[in-house]
Amino acid sequence: MNGPESYLERERRRVDAALAEYFPLLPAHPHRLIEAVRYSLLSQGKRIRPILVLAACEAVGGHAERALPYACAVEMIHTYSLIHDDLPAMDDDALRRGQPTNHVVFGEGLAILAGDALLTEAFHVLAQSAAADPRPRRALRAMREISEAAGARGMVGGQAADLAAAAAPADLATVEFIHVRKTGALLLAAVRAGALLGGARAPALKRLTRYGECLGLGFQIADDILDVDAPTSVTGKTEGRDGILHKATFPAVLGLPAARQRARELLDQALGALTSFDTRAEPLRDVARAVVGRACDL
Amino acid sequence: MNGPESYLERERRRVDAALAEYFPLLPAHPHRLIEAVRYSLLSQGKRIRPILVLAACEAVGGHAERALPYACAVEMIHTYSLIHDDLPAMDDDALRRGQPTNHVVFGEGLAILAGDALLTEAFHVLAQSAAADPRPRRALRAMREISEAAGARGMVGGQAADLAAAAAPADLATVEFIHVRKTGALLLAAVRAGALLGGARAPALKRLTRYGECLGLGFQIADDILDVDAPTSVTGKTEGRDGILHKATFPAVLGLPAARQRARELLDQALGALTSFDTRAEPLRDVARAVVGRACDL
Numbered sequence: 001m002n003g004p005e006s007y008l009e010r011e012r013r014r015v016d017a018a019l020a021e022y023f024p025l026l027p028a029h030p031h032r033l034i035e036a037v038r039y040s041l042l043s044q045g046k047r048i049r050p051i052l053v054l055a056a057c058e059a060v061g062g063h064a065e066r067a068l069p070y071a072c073a074v075e076m077i078h079t080y081s082l083i084h085d086d087l088p089a090m091d092d093d094a095l096r097r098g099q100p101t102n103h104v105v106f107g108e109g110l111a112i113l114a115g116d117a118l119l120t121e122a123f124h125v126l127a128q129s130a131a132a133d134p135r136p137r138r139a140l141r142a143m144r145e146i147s148e149a150a151g152a153r154g155m156v157g158g159q160a161a162d163l164a165a166a167a168a169p170a171d172l173a174t175v176e177f178i179h180v181r182k183t184g185a186l187l188l189a190a191v192r193a194g195a196l197l198g199g200a201r202a203p204a205l206k207r208l209t210r211y212g213e214c215l216g217l218g219f220q221i222a223d224d225i226l227d228v229d230a231p232t233s234v235t236g237k238t239e240g241r242d243g244i245l246h247k248a249t250f251p252a253v254l255g256l257p258a259a260r261q262r263a264r265e266l267l268d269q270a271l272g273a274l275t276s277f278d279t280r281a282e283p284l285r286d287v288a289r290a291v292v293g294r295a296c297d298l
Numbered sequence: 299m300n301g302p303e304s305y306l307e308r309e310r311r312r313v314d315a316a317l318a319e320y321f322p323l324l325p326a327h328p329h330r331l332i333e334a335v336r337y338s339l340l341s342q343g344k345r346i347r348p349i350l351v352l353a354a355c356e357a358v359g360g361h362a363e364r365a366l367p368y369a370c371a372v373e374m375i376h377t378y379s380l381i382h383d384d385l386p387a388m389d390d391d392a393l394r395r396g397q398p399t400n401h402v403v404f405g406e407g408l409a410i411l412a413g414d415a416l417l418t419e420a421f422h423v424l425a426q427s428a429a430a431d432p433r434p435r436r437a438l439r440a441m442r443e444i445s446e447a448a449g450a451r452g453m454v455g456g457q458a459a460d461l462a463a464a465a466a467p468a469d470l471a472t473v474e475f476i477h478v479r480k481t482g483a484l485l486l487a488a489v490r491a492g493a494l495l496g497g498a499r500a501p502a503l504k505r506l507t508r509y510g511e512c513l514g515l516g517f518q519i520a521d522d523i524l525d526v527d528a529p530t531s532v533t534g535k536t537e538g539r540d541g542i543l544h545k546a547t548f549p550a551v552l553g554l555p556a557a558r559q560r561a562r563e564l565l566d567q568a569l570g571a572l573t574s575f576d577t578r579a580e581p582l583r584d585v586a587r588a589v590v591g592r593a594c595d596l
Contacts, residue, residue, distance in 0.1 A: 119417055
């Protein structure tokens with residue numbers, strides 16, 4: 001098979017294989033904790049964020065293989081955020097990636113620790129990779145982007161705003177505020193980190209930043225649309241969960257047709273930001289079509 | 299006042315002042331999350347770990363001022379671990395550093411996120427400091443030590459083992475396994491990171507590692523003894539909490555006199571590891587006397 005699916009499928013397998021090497025089940029390690037970590041890390045994810053790191057690195061002429069540990073670190077951060085977000089004190093969800101959530105299987109205490117272990121290991125991998133990098137400053141810049149995006153001013157801040165918004169009906173500005181931080185920040189950081197590792201200069205970085213911003217918001221709108229429209233067999237999550245939780249979503253504030261229109265615009269803008277790039281940016285175009293386009297076609 | 303107390307007091311104030319600069323309450327940031335972070339980060343802690351970073355840096359002839367951001371990052375990691383350990387799904391404690399625990403004040407969801415934000419910011423601070431460091435590889439080595447000690451093979455692993463041990467009476471080997479990871483690893487990493495930042499060579503690093511190992515275990519035994527012996531006004535924690543939880547502690551498996559004897563031996567060994575150091579190691583000696591010695595004198 002050719003086209004977007006085969007590229008994404010091949011890169012997903014590459015990321016899966018690399019992730020499986022982390023958190024080995026060694027005798028001296030706390031066995032049950034490692035099991036809890038591997039349960040979530042090695043479940044069937046789309047691996048969008050790590051693939052973005054690799055694809056952005058390639059788009060500017062870098063070697064994707066060198067960016068692979070950074071890609072894995074970003075997926076560890078994403079996985080930790082899913083485990084913590086699913087906890088009873090947060091979204092209280094029982095299903096994720098088509099299987100019971102971490103705390104349902106391992107208990108709340110161990111689920112919290114599995115998330116903590118993943119977040120910490122992500123930075124350990126980044127520190128090790130940067131130390132081994134012939135250009136440590138470039139690697140450190142990527143690490144700064146990732147840590148900034150993951151923290152209180154990014155993903156964690158977005159989840160906190162999401163928690164607060166669950167108490168009252170949200171407006172469009174609130175929904176955008178939450179999504180830009182909760183989902184958009186790490187997606188953008190994945191693109192920028194990959195570009196920095198690949199040696200991107202300022203003009204290319206600027207265009208890829210625009211791509212990442214449009215992709216980040218488009219991705220979340222697509223997710224919201226699928227949550228309304230698609231069955232659990234497609235999303236791997238409890239069907240219509242956002243509606244049950246009165247979550248701040250785009251379909252909820254804009255209506256479904258306008259949300260779909262907005263996703264289509266963002267896909268166009270993401271692709272438009274890549275017009276000056278050659279065929280090496282094709283993987284980035286594939287990702288945008290796959291993850292934003294899926295909701296436009298429904 | 300002269301002597302250990304005045305040194306520790308001065309350094310504690312230096313660390314407090316530096317910590318207060320992080321997590322500013324800016325309009326664009328999620329206000330309640332930042333409040334939750336600051337509530338725990340700026341509460342009255344002893345600041346042992348950051349002081350160890352500074353003191354170890356000084357002991358090998360480095361400038362403590364340069365190590366200050368690294369010291370703050372270590373304290374952020376320690377504070378996140380306290381917030382998560384106190385959660386209902388973990389130790390379920392209501393009192394910490396003499397005030398209600400984070401989740402009691404802000405709710406479980408925000409407490410989990412405050413911990414996540416602190417852990418992430420710690421690595422952001424480390425990445426920024428390393429990027430600005432004239433010797434980024436030295437800084438990266440310190441970062442690797444800290445992330446290794448904080449993760450599944452260190453602190454998080456120790457907490458997981460502690461959770462598991464709560465189900466059955468623990469033996470001495472289990473207690474040591476837990477303590478070496480849960481408390482010892484980060485204390486040792488603080489010492490080693492400070493030494494690396496100060497430019498320590500292999501022989502000095504080896505001796506300081508010995509110091510850090512003895513201090514780490516001695517610190518935890520002292521903590522266990524104080525939990526049995528001292529009132530809440532001294533520990534800032536719920537009195538006799540470890541006993542109520544059937545926690546794996548040294549006094550529980552060795553008895554109080556033998557635990558005190560073991561603490562005294564570890565203090566002697568920690569000081570013995572520093573005999574070849576000059577007066578610049580006096581702060582490290584002060585820390586050992588203060589945090590391990592306190593339990594020997596009871």
